[in-house]
Amino acid sequence: MAENKFILKLSCLDQPGITAALATALASRGANIVEANQFCDRQTNQLFVRIAVAAPEATTQSVLDLALKPSVDRFDMRIKVEDLSRRPKIIIMVSKFDHALLHLLYQIKVGWLNAEVAAIVSNHEDSRRTAEQEGIPFHYWPVNKENKAEREVQLIELVQTTGAELVVLARYMQVLSNDLSNRLFGMVINIHHSFLPSFKGAKPYHQAHERGVKLIGATAHYVTADLDEGPIIEQETERVTHAMTGDDFVAAGRDIESRVLARGVKYHLEGRVMLNHHRTVVFTP
Incomplete structure (x- = not known):
């Protein structure tokens, strides 16, 4: 099945529910997490997350932005979604x-x-x-x-x-x-x-x-x-x-x-x- 690949990078204050909210939002658009990394700086309580996802072919960057918006607003995230089909x-x-x-x-x-x-x-x-x-x-x-x-x-x-x-x-x-x-x-x-x-x-x-x-x-x-x-x-x-x-x-x-x-x-x-x-x-x- 053809698919589109994206990278999500985000940071915010660490708190419960962030990973669950992201996974739920991505799953709602049929996106599968293929790689996930996170780190919390305990001195500042800042959480840094990188997630690589594979999504159905019809999924665009704007579709993912819309799906993630409730989580972004809820946790006051700084987020960037990158489309890997684009050659930098x-x-x-x-x-x-x-x-x-x-x-x-x-x-x-x-x-x-x-x-x-x-x-x-x-x-x-x-x-x-x-x-x-x-x-x-x-x-x-x-x-x-x-x-x-x-x-x-x-x-x-x-x-x-x-x-x-x-x-x-x-x-x-x-x-x-x-x-x-x-x-x-x-x-x-x-x-x-x-x-x-x-x-x-x-x-x-x-x-x-x-x-x-x-x-x-x-x-x-x-x-x-x-x-x-x-x-x-x-x-x-x-x-x-x-x-x-x-x-x-x-x-x-x-x-x-x-x-x-x-x-x-x-x-x-x-x-x-x-x-x-x-x-x-x-x-x-």
């Missing part, structure tokens, strides 16, 4: 190092990552050939102090015209302004080539090498006005030794960055990430 559009921004970009394109190609790249934006020409080979519009936007504000206006316009739901900074080595970071909060994921909160800013691997660390890593996080301090989505580490050079750290880090960014993007697009103030709730598969 993303914009990837990159500078010279293209390993994270190439990994994202590969994971999309093999179907592990469900997304359509609406555009590749770069302040260098290096990735133009990659974009052309993939049939993706390429925008070469050099950035300097004089045109930075203009470039950010262009990015906002590109997001609007393409309908992109996410901007991915795949080693895009330009700091976004506070205004842009606030305007696109929750819509921009960055891969920081370090295991935050340590070694922020430029050349973190070399900073780590100078400190003689034994573990290096990468962090995928949402971009905020506070540099490299946005809510963390995913991290990974790898053991290193005293015999390795700073450049060895960089080489090892590239693989970690690519994997961590791809997972962070996947979790976001699948509705597995929910913001909890400066932290995140991540319902991994």
